Amino acid sequence: MLLEVIAITTEDALIASAHGANRIELITGFMEGGLTPSIGLIEQVAQQVSIPVQVMVRPHSRSFVYSKSDVATMVQDIKAIRQYGRNGIGIVVGVLTEAGLIDTYTLEHILDASQDLDVTFHRAFDEIADQEQAYEQLSNYSQIKRVLTSGGKPxxxxxxxxxxxxxxxxxxxxxxxxxxxxxxxNALAEFIEETGVKEIHLGTAVRGPMGANDLVESDKMHTVRAILDQMIGKKIK
Incomplete structure (x- = not known):
């Protein structure tokens, strides 16, 4: 079972990687759903963390519909991030049209800028009405390795x-x-058994009582890792 953990600081990333995370999603603006972190933070995490790191590329939190200048900003951010690709760095993106569909034109422009970076399509996916059709569309792009989703629900x-x-x-x-x-x-094992999912993404569940304002906690990481390890080899529905 693969565990991805949200990090907003180098300390978050180091704690998560040392205590059972398999991959980091690196962001800033946790309460806004995740925004592009600074190059300084990306560099620090790339240098100090040995597990893969997916960097959020999202210039603002107004929507997932982007203007030409927004896309230009995203492309420049991707070019800067790309220099750390050899350190297991990838990107997290999501682009929609005004009609709430995948903006394939913009997505292809972004993927072209990404070159061979590993790509996650983020929870913009949860604003799409027909997720099965959207998933099939995303499956046409070899660079996209996963979709982060809550199944369209809160x-x-x-x-x-x-x-x-x-x-x-x-x-x-x-x-x-x-x-x-x-x-x-408390719901993790049952959820995995019911859905058969093999990759889990956690944020506040592995932090202290202040949620996004707390660091990732090693004891909560150990608890989650133990649950996931118990699920390996167990019959899943």
Whole structure:
């Protein structure tokens, strides 16, 4: 079972990587759903963390519909991030049209700038009405390795049937389903059993009582890692 953990500081990333995370999502603006972190932070994490790191590329939190100047900013950020690609750095992006569909024109422009970077399509996916069709579209792009989703619900725990269906679709695709949003320790094992998901994304669930304002906590990481390790080899529905 793969565990991805949100980091907003170098300390977050170091704690998570030392205590069971398999991958980091590096962001700033946690309370805004994640924004592009500074190059200084990206460099520090790339130099100090040995596990893969997916860097958020999102210039603002107004929407997932971007202007030409927004896209130009994203492309420049990607070019800067790309220099750390040899250190296991990838990117996290999501672009939509005004109609709430995947903006394939802009996505292809971004993927062209990304070259061979590993790409996650983020929870912009959760604003799309027909997620199965959207998933099939994303499966056409070899650079996109996973979709982060809560199944279109505020909490992924409210979308077990949708996640289960997407996981089933992923069995014939190179695009994995990364389940996140509202997951907590007590529901983790049951959720995995019910959906068959193989990749989990956690943020506040591995932090202290102040949530985004607290560091990742090693004891919570150990608890989650133990649950995930117990699920390995267990029969999943």
């Amino acid at each position: 909490s992924v725990l409210q979308a077990t049937d949708r996640i289960k269906r997407l996981v089933e679709m992923s069995k014939t695709s190179h695009v994995a389903i990364l389940a996140g949003g509202g997951l907590h320790t």
